[in-house]
Amino acid sequence: MxxxxxxxxxxxxxxxxxxxxxxxxxxxxxxxxxxxxxxxxxxxxxxxxxxxxxxxxxxxxxxxxxxxxxxxxxxxxxxxxxxxxxxxxxxxxxxxxxxxxxxxxxxxxxxxxxxxxxxxxxxxxxxxxxxxxxxxxxxxxxxxxxxxxITDQTTFWEYIERHKGKITSITLEVVMPNMFGGSSSFEEDAKRLRDNEKARRIKETIENEDGLEPDTERMRDAVSYATRGGGKVKAKAKGTTPYDSTKDxxxxxxxxxxxxxxxxxxxxxxxxxxxxxxxxxxxxxxx
Incomplete structure (x- = not known):
């Protein structure tokens, strides 16, 4: 089964x-x-x-x-x-x-x-x-x-590495943190939005038609949070099929x-x- x-x-x-x-x-x-x-x-x-x-x-x-x-x-x-x-x-x-x-x-x-x-x-x-x-x-x-x-974050980073310099957008859709107990900058920012603005969800898109450089600490924290079940991640690269974590x-x-x-x-x-x-x-x- x-x-x-x-x-x-x-x-x-x-x-x-x-x-x-x-x-x-x-x-x-x-x-x-x-x-x-x-x-x-x-x-x-x-x-x-x-x-x-x-x-x-x-x-x-x-x-x-x-x-x-x-x-x-x-x-x-x-x-x-x-x-x-x-x-x-x-x-x-x-x-x-x-x-x-x-x-x-x-x-x-x-x-x-x-x-x-x-x-x-x-x-x-x-x-x-x-x-x-x-x-x-x-x-x-x-x-x-x-x-x-729950998805596998390694496939996201494989996609980023495979299309390095060609990533034009990344979208994160996550629910507010309440259980992982993390102290990453991404989770701390999300907690402030939850507590101050009373937000339940975040949808964040970063774009650059000339190519993003997403391999940062904050992005790694965000992708880790999403793929553990906190939400979903999408990415687009020039000339290839977009990435969608819900398909993995x-x-x-x-x-x-x-x-x-x-x-x-x-x-x-x-x-x-x-x-x-x-x-x-x-x-x-x-x-």
């Missing part, structure tokens, strides 16, 4: 609502508490004009901190009943893709692994529609969710037999792949 990796960013709403979701004692929920509350319930939503259902799996192993869930689509199966002269019958059938959510705040936290299954269409697209439904609730939730794919998404693969009927085995394999990716990221950070 293959899973697409994405990052969840939570942006606090400017004004709270008297009916918004809160803790049992009436206090405000932190980001992790809110994510656990939201994704612990079944949610019906629409994706491409078709009904979908998000269902959390409450049977996860004891002590497991990640949220395991599935997004399902109902279909009608046309069959012939052997007990009724092979007459045609129609019955409901559900197909689903697996979703694993890490709601915790750490260097590689608030990450989602979404099965790239054609059973329900694009797994990422389905999850995007789920997020849209949550963001559009009334009364509004205390946070707005921003979802971005990061995936993990779970070692499982696609024909296996053992759902627990599939889930365990997916969790192991998700955990391996987390450990790999932490090793990179420590190194």
């Amino acid at each position: 293959r899973f697409e990796l994405a990052r969840i960013f939570l942006l606090e709403r400017k004004q709270s609502d008297v009916f918004e979701r809160r803790a049992a004692d009436g206090s405000k929920l932190n980001r992790e508490q809110w994510l656990r509350g939201v994704f612990s319930q079944e949610i019906d939503f629409i994706h491409r004009k078709s009904e979908r259902r998000f269902v959390p799996d409450q049977s996860r192993p004891k002590g497991e901190q990640r949220i395991v869930a599935r997004i399902g689509r109902k279909t009608l199966s046309h069959e012939n009943d052997p007990d009724d002269h092979l007459r045609e019958i129609t019955r409901e059938q559900w197909r689903a893709c697996l979703v694993i959510i890490d709601p915790t705040s750490h260097d590689d936290g608030q990450k989602v692994a979404i099965e790239t299954s054609s059973i329900v269409g694009s797994g990422f697209g389905n999850f995007e529609s789920l997020i849209t439904t949550i963001n559009g609730r009334s009364p509004p939730e205390p946070f707005v969710i921003e979802l971005h794919s 998404k990061k995936y993990i693969d779970a070692d499982v037999n696609d024909e296996s009927k053992d759902l627990n085995q599939k889930t365990e394999a997916a969790m192991a792949a998700f955990n391996k990716d987390k450990n790999d990221i932490e090793s990179e950070i420590e190194g």
